[in-house]
Amino acid sequence: xxxxxxxxxxxxxxxxxxxxxxxxxxxxxxxxxxxxxxxxxxxxxxxxxxxxxxxxxxxxxxxxxxxxxxxxxxxxxxxxxxxxxxxxxxxxxxxxxxxxxxxxxxxxxxxxxxxxxxxxxxxxxxxxxxxxxxxxxxxxxxxxxxxxxxxxxxxxxxxxxxxxxxxxxxxxxxxxxxxxxxxxxxxxxxxxxxxxxxxxxxxxxxxxxxxxxxxxxxxxxxxxxxxxxxxxxxxxxxxxxxxxxxxxxxxxxxxxxxxxxxxxxxxxxxxxxxxxxxx
Amino acid sequence: xxxxxxxxxxxxxxxxxxxxxxxxxxxxxxxxxxxxxxxxxxxxxxxxxxxxxxxxxxxxxxxxxxxxxxxxxxxxxxxxxxxxxxxxxxxxxxxxxxxxxxxxxxxxxxxxxxxxxxxxxxxxxxxxxxxxxxxxxxxxxxxxxxxxxxxxxxxxxxxxxxxxxxxxxxxxxxxxxxxxxxxxxxxxxxxxxxxxxxxxxxxxxxxxxxxxxxxxxxxxxxxxxxxxxxxxxxxxxxxxxxxxxxxxxxxxxxxxxxxxxxxxxxxx
Numbered sequence: 001x002x003x004x005x006x007x008x009x010x011x012x013x014x015x016x017x018x019x020x021x022x023x024x025x026x027x028x029x030x031x032x033x034x035x036x037x038x039x040x041x042x043x044x045x046x047x048x049x050x051x052x053x054x055x056x057x058x059x060x061x062x063x064x065x066x067x068x069x070x071x072x073x074x075x076x077x078x079x080x081x082x083x084x085x086x087x088x089x090x091x092x093x094x095x096x097x098x099x100x101x102x103x104x105x106x107x108x109x110x111x112x113x114x115x116x117x118x119x120x121x122x123x124x125x126x127x128x129x130x131x132x133x134x135x136x137x138x139x140x141x142x143x144x145x146x147x148x149x150x151x152x153x154x155x156x157x158x159x160x161x162x163x164x165x166x167x168x169x170x171x172x173x174x175x176x177x178x179x180x181x182x183x184x185x186x187x188x189x190x191x192x193x194x195x196x197x198x199x200x201x202x203x204x205x206x207x208x209x210x211x212x213x214x215x216x217x218x219x220x221x222x223x224x225x226x227x228x229x230x231x232x233x234x235x236x237x238x239x240x241x242x243x244x245x246x247x248x249x250x251x252x253x254x255x256x257x258x259x260x261x262x263x264x265x266x267x268x269x270x271x272x273x274x275x276x277x278x279x
Numbered sequence: 280x281x282x283x284x285x286x287x288x289x290x291x292x293x294x295x296x297x298x299x300x301x302x303x304x305x306x307x308x309x310x311x312x313x314x315x316x317x318x319x320x321x322x323x324x325x326x327x328x329x330x331x332x333x334x335x336x337x338x339x340x341x342x343x344x345x346x347x348x349x350x351x352x353x354x355x356x357x358x359x360x361x362x363x364x365x366x367x368x369x370x371x372x373x374x375x376x377x378x379x380x381x382x383x384x385x386x387x388x389x390x391x392x393x394x395x396x397x398x399x400x401x402x403x404x405x406x407x408x409x410x411x412x413x414x415x416x417x418x419x420x421x422x423x424x425x426x427x428x429x430x431x432x433x434x435x436x437x438x439x440x441x442x443x444x445x446x447x448x449x450x451x452x453x454x455x456x457x458x459x460x461x462x463x464x465x466x467x468x469x470x471x472x473x474x475x476x477x478x479x480x481x482x483x484x485x486x487x488x489x490x491x492x493x494x495x496x497x498x499x500x501x502x503x504x505x506x507x508x509x510x511x512x513x514x515x516x517x518x519x520x521x522x523x524x525x526x527x528x529x530x531x532x533x534x535x536x537x538x539x540x541x542x543x544x545x546x547x
Binding site: 178184236247 | 329332334357360361364365367368369371373375376377378379380381382385388389390392393394395398401421422423437438441
């Protein structure tokens with residue numbers, strides 16, 4: 001029944017990752033530096049820092065921004081192991097794989113840094129290749145880390161509301177919020193359905209049957225979400241919704257928030273100035 | 280005699296045109312009344328409440344509310360629709376359908392915001408309601424983090440925030456523990472004392488006597504087969520058995536199994 005476990009583990013693993021990644025509030029509820037910042041200005045600050053990392057052509061400068069990000073995580077009482085696990089897995093590792101070919105003289109001709117042979121084929125890593133792959137990887141790592149830092153230090157619904165700072169339409173933000181709300185509900189339904197199947201069938205399914213159950217689950221979930229969509233719309237109508245949502249926007253920022261946004265803008269300015277200076 | 284708020288005359292309704300849900304319902308609900316609509320599963324209780332809330336409309340027959348014939352056209356009139364939504368609050372059976380905002384506070388504020396109530400007034404109202412329902416600690420929580428009882432209370436809070444004249448409640452105590460059930464009944468009774476009309480659809484016979492002055496029973500033929508004071512209905516054991524509203528209770532007495540219908544007229 002190894003195959004069956006594979007399907008089951010894939011589904012439960014994906015669901016619990018999704019739940020933890022989006023809905024876990026433990027870190028956002030801690031009393032820390034970033035948790036105390038206004039969500040809108042924090043989002044702007046992160047956006048500006050990402051721009052600084054993307055515009056910079058110096059790996060040292062990007063590493064500096066990454067170090068700043070790690071310091072912010074520490075100041076926000078984020079468990080550093082959790083933070084590094086979350087940021088170093090998947091995207092940065094994938095981007096490293098993507099950047100790997102750029103190291104070699106086949107794709108990045110230039111000054112040789114290291115030469116070796118693979119199955120009698122001579123290969124060289126060039127300084128130019130090393131530099132461009134390193135910068136690419138550093139930019140991805142820094143950007144991902146800043147995004148993760150923003151998401152773990154802000155409750156997800158506050159984060160969605162903060163999107164209004166980028167002039168996202170009210171109806172878009174509201175719909176996104178409702179999506180998150182119901183995604184969670186449907187995740188729970190899927191998990192409960194699997195528990196129910198397990199309690200009745202005892203997990204004795206072959207791979208084909210498991211795939212059948214998954215397909216059936218998708219269809220059932222589709223139907224449930226359709227019914228729920230109608231009920232939610234009726235509940236909105238019942239409370240006076242008439243097509244134009246009105247939602248409260250409560251944020252409160254202090255001079256500290258502006259100070260840190262100013263710092264981020266200064267770093268972006270430094271990045272642009274450095275580019276100009278290096279050229 | 281109090282003014283009739285809702286009048287359903289020979290109302291028929293079917294879902295998708297092929298699944299009949301109401302077949303010739305006649306019902307009048309007066310201002311300030313406490314009314315229960317009782318019936319077994321699938322007899323049309325929720326359909327009646329949906330209709331009273333102007334969410335679905337009679338296929339044939341007519342429904343009047345606030346002296347207007349309620350049709351989809353009338354409910355599309357912005358002026359009347361706003362007055363209607365301000366006057367009638369509906370607590371849905373499934374709180375997950377009702378609580379669609381990312382936080383409890385936003386959910387409670389949603390109704391008054393749509394109806395154009397001033398922000399200061401809304402904020403004050405939220406505090407008062409939260410105190411009354413003892414849900415202050417839940418305001419910044421997300422609805423998915425709440426227990427079923429908490430969700431029900433928050434659903435009621437969402438409706439109370441609109442300050443409606445009529446409360447429609449679909450199975451308000453289903454699946455709740457006794458203490459939460461008690462809290463919810465007390466809230467509804469207080470609202471009724473304040474002059475609000477309470478219409479409850481339920482098959483929880485424990486609460487019928489308390490939350491209604493008159494009970495309307497929906498039968499399997501999907502029409503109202505009896506309307507009377509709750510005690511009269513609750514004591515009619517044969518009638519209740521015929522309509523799946525009472526169960527035979529078996530327990531041991533002096534080593535012998537003893538069976539009798541479980542009645543709900545006396546509290547013990």
